[in-house]
Amino acid sequence: MNKVILLNKRPVGKPTADDFKFIEEETPVTQEGQVLLKTLYVSVDPYLRGRMSSAKSYTPPFELNKPIQSGIIAEVIESKNPNFKVGDFVSAIMGWKELQVSDGKNLLRVDGSAAPLSVYLGILGMTGLTAYLGLTEIGKPKAGETLVVSGAAGAVGSVVGQIGKILGCRVIGLAGSDEKTTMLTSKFGYDAAINYKTTTDVQAAIANAAPNGVDIYFDNVGGSISDAVLANVNQLARVPVCGAISVYNETEVPMGPRIQTTLVKNSILMQGFVVSNYVAKFPEAIKQLTSWLQEGKLTYTETIVNGFDHIPQAFLDLFEGKNEGKMIVKI
Amino acid sequence: MNKVILLNKRPVGKPTADDFKFIEEETPVTQEGQVLLKTLYVSVDPYLRGRMSSAKSYTPPFELNKPIQSGIIAEVIESKNPNFKVGDFVSAIMGWKELQVSDGKNLLRVDGSAAPLSVYLGILGMTGLTAYLGLTEIGKPKAGETLVVSGAAGAVGSVVGQIGKILGCRVIGLAGSDEKTTMLTSKFGYDAAINYKTTTDVQAAIANAAPNGVDIYFDNVGGSISDAVLANVNQLARVPVCGAISVYNETEVPMGPRIQTTLVKNSILMQGFVVSNYVAKFPEAIKQLTSWLQEGKLTYTETIVNGFDHIPQAFLDLFEGKNEGKMIVKI
Structure with missing residues (x-):
């Protein structure tokens, strides 16, 4: 039998374990042209919260009583498709299942000898691409500019800061614990880091850390943290809006200061974005990221949780800030 | 004696007549290299409200007890500068004075025989440039797309809509009276117009007028009108943020729904902008606007108020929506 995790109900506010349902189904049978895939690593990401709701978005909502999907690294354990052989490792957006079949069309082959497999869900996968393309295509950093990153210790944020440093920026990170801010400066090369939970006046702390003002704000969180950063922006600043984890679980439309006047004055x-807007730039971006990784200019942190049964909890833990860097479940 | 209008105090909330002070000074004497200018037309614009405050912005605040400045068309009535002769017409950002001297450096010569002089404060001046460059550089309209314009009957808005039509868009305007909405469809070629003051559900009215969703929202007003438009945007929509007249006079930071989630989902x-961001594109833009004007593809409305003493009231009337199109004071 094959374990599968379904969307049981659409969350109201913060998701809970009840929103997920475990079932067992017959082990799938491979048809001609298909491969049978064994799930090795599952990516859990804040953006999945959006797909659990019924609101229209850039990707369609998950259907009730159908498998949740996210980025997965799998091994080919049976192949009736000439393009794949048993033992190949592949990456794709797939269902939360122990085993599943695929016609191979959306599978990207990954090289387990060039880097640890989990990295293809992180710094050499959607996470790294999101950081690199959001920062370079929208943020357009120039050497000497000041970059502020919120959710800086998260999967995307920790990569954004490192790329900002490689490109010559002064980089300031916002995170929610002293452990995280210490990691930002000691491990990821941030010039300064602010614990927004213990800092009374975050706006003043940013002003202090960014004496020349903020030229780029890579926003992963939204909410009042972003208000504090936007109060410090320079003329012609760029704000890639990657996520808004601080408000994903709000049941009322979250209110805040209107920003149009700030936008006009400065x-x-x-620009909101998802990495799939930049598909054409993926090969070039992966090449650059791989090269920086091999040169030792990029490092990464993973929080690895073990066991298929723990996928929902790993996802829920994202909203408690329990991850450092990329949150991955190893099966 | 020469009449001058000074900033008397910084407005709190909505500006009032008390914020301005009339004085008389000696008629200025022209030095070598200078010209003496007689003010003919004065532009009053919502953005001046920002310069009356002390907050930092893209242009420095007006100083207390110094002349207010705005776009002015003047005639050279005395010249000790070889580049200008008596009878020349010029345009510049200058003080609210009946007469003033200039060294000629920032004066742009305008041709009174090619178009009525007031037009160089409007459709062939900052107003037309703001509409054209904001729409084309940020909005990037493609034929077949849907464009929504707020403040659509205003100076900039009425031009934006017409350019949108020339470029093949479906164009929907938002304005605050039936007189204005009628003018939008009958005079400026808008496909649909919505009176936001008498429409109970503006969001639904926009959805109805834009069955394919909104691809470009040219925002002149901010506030709840913008909330209603943003609820109808398509994936990859562009929002040039030109102004926020609805909130310029707020004394508290205006609150509204946070928009980061909308930005990311779609x-x-x-992008906030001021026309001076695009100085390099002015010549090309003026050429295009002049050509459309001469071909009869563009029309415009002016509200002309007579008399130097009425400049402050004309400015105050902008916030009551008393103007149709460009508000100009003729001296």
Whole structure:
């Protein structure tokens, strides 16, 4: 029998274990042209919260009583498709299942000898691409500029800061614990880090850490942290809006200061994005990231949780900030 | 004696007549290299509200007890500068004075025979440039897309809509009276117009007028009108943020729904701008606007108020929506 995790109900506010349902189904049978895949690593990501709701978005909502999907690294354990052989490792957005079949169309082959497999869900996967393309395509950093990153110790944020440093920026990170802020400066090369939970006046702390003002704000969190950063932006600042984890679980539309006046006064560009907007740039970006990784210019942190049964809890823990860097479940 | 209008005090909330002070000074004497200018037309614009405050912005605040400045068309009535002769017409950002001297450096010569002089404060001046460059550089309209314009009957808005039509868009305007909405469809070629003051559910009205969703939202007003438009945007929509007249007079920071989630879900680009960001594109833009004007593809409305003493009241009337199109004071 094959374990599968379904969307049981759409969360109201913060997701809970009840929103997920475990079932067992017959082990799938491989048809001609298909491969049978064994799940090795599952990526859990804040953006999945959006797909659990019924609101229209850039990807369709998950269907009730159907498997949740996310980034997965799997091994080919049976192949009736000439493009794949048993023992190949592949990456794709797939269902939360121990085993599943695929026609191979959306599978990306990954090289387990070039880097640890889990890295293809992180710094050499969607996480790294999101950081690199959001920062370079929207943030357009120039050497000497000041970059502020919120959710800086998260999977994307920790990569954004390192790339900002490689490109010559002064980089300031916002995170929610002293452990995280210490890691930002000691491990990821941030010039300064602010614990927004223990700092009374975050706006003043940013002003202090960014004496020349903020040229780029890579926003992973939204909410009042972003208000504090936007109060410090320079003329012609750029704001890649990657996520808004601080408000994903709100049941009322979250209210905050209107930002149009700030945008006009400072000629600010603010752009929401998902990495799939930049598919054409993936090969070039992966090449650059791989090269930096091999040169030792990029490092990463993973929080690895073990066991298929723990996938939902690993996802829920994201909203408690329990991860450092990329949160991955190893099966 | 020469009449001058000074900033008397910084407005709190909505500006009032008390914020301005009339004085008389000696008629200025022209030095070598200078010209003496007689003010003919004065532009009053919502953005001046920002310069009356002390907050830092893209242009420095007006100083207390110094002349207010705005776009002015003047005639050279005395010249000790070889580049200008008596009878020349010029345009510049200058003080609210009946007469003033200039060294000629920032004066742009305008041709009174090619178009009525007031037009160089409007459709062939900052207003037209703001509409054209904001729409084309940020909005990037493609034929077949849907464009929504707020403040659509205003100076900039009425031009934006017409350019949108020329470029093949479906164009929907938001304005605050039936007189204005009628003008939008009958005079400026808008496909649909919504009176936001008498429409109970503006969001639904926009959805109805934009069955394919909104691809570009040219925002002149901010506030709850913008909330209603943003609820209808398509994936990859562009939002040039030109102004926020609805909140310029608020004394508290205006609150509203946070928009980061909307930006991320729909990969929206939102960009505040001032026309001076695009100085390099002015010549090309003026050429295009002049050509459309001469071909009869563009029309415009002016509200002309007569008399130097009425400049402050004309400015105050902008916030009551008393203007149709460009508000100009003729001296």
